[in-house]
Ligand SMILES: Nc1ncnc2c1ncn2[C@@H]1O[C@H](COP(=O)(O)OP(=O)(O)O)[C@@H](O)[C@H]1O
């Protein structure tokens with residue numbers, strides 16, 4: 001019997017929505033269900049992509065125009081896909097990524113005003129028609145997410161320092177992407193307690209993949 005390909009699940013949302021927290025929670029539950037799981041994050045996730053990450057998360061807020069910034073994200077993403085994600089999926093390993101393409105469209109497109117048609121062309125050049133199997137959008141009011149991020153970090157990242165209006169556009173952008181692709185993107189209300197969000201995510205993933213057990 002040929003080896004079943006792994007599944008690629010992404011978590012999306014604004015700063016402080018709980019992506020990193022819920023990525024770990026989902027990893028634990030999938031492992032308990034018997035799957036081999038690799039957790040990764042963007043920008044980054046491979047050696048080359050981590051180097052590109054440094055160009056994106058530090059420095060002045062306006063150091064890139066939106067399309068240049070999106071191109072940098074897609075350079076990193078292509079490397080991440082070729083070196084880490086695709087080889088793992090081919091071995092039957094499930095991959096969970098804390099952010100992926102939707103973040104680029106939401107941030108550099110909806111948030112920073114990059115032309116969506118141009119960004120889509122860059123996406124095609126960089127990664128073709130590759131898409132996650134399932135995306136969980138953690139939706140939270142930006143004020144709440146930024147407050148969570150501020151209590152977590154000593155220093156605000158470049159994205160945390162972009163104004164509230166940008167974060168409002170970002171949230172609307174993520175929701176627009178979810179409305180356009182409901183078969184892939186599930187919206188999860190991220191305002192409740194961590195355990196409750198984890199339970200609702202697990203219910204969605206179990207339902208999608210027919211996994212048993214309530215761990
Ligand atoms: N549901 C929740 N309610 C309250 N605080 C949360 C919740 N989920 C995560 N946190 C906390 O909020 C902060 C941001 O969470 P994190 O997972 O790092 O978000 P993200 O990766 O989306 O930026 C962390 O300090 C985390 O412990």
Ligand SMILES: [Mg+2]
Nearest residue numbers: 019020021098
């Ligand atoms: Mg995080």
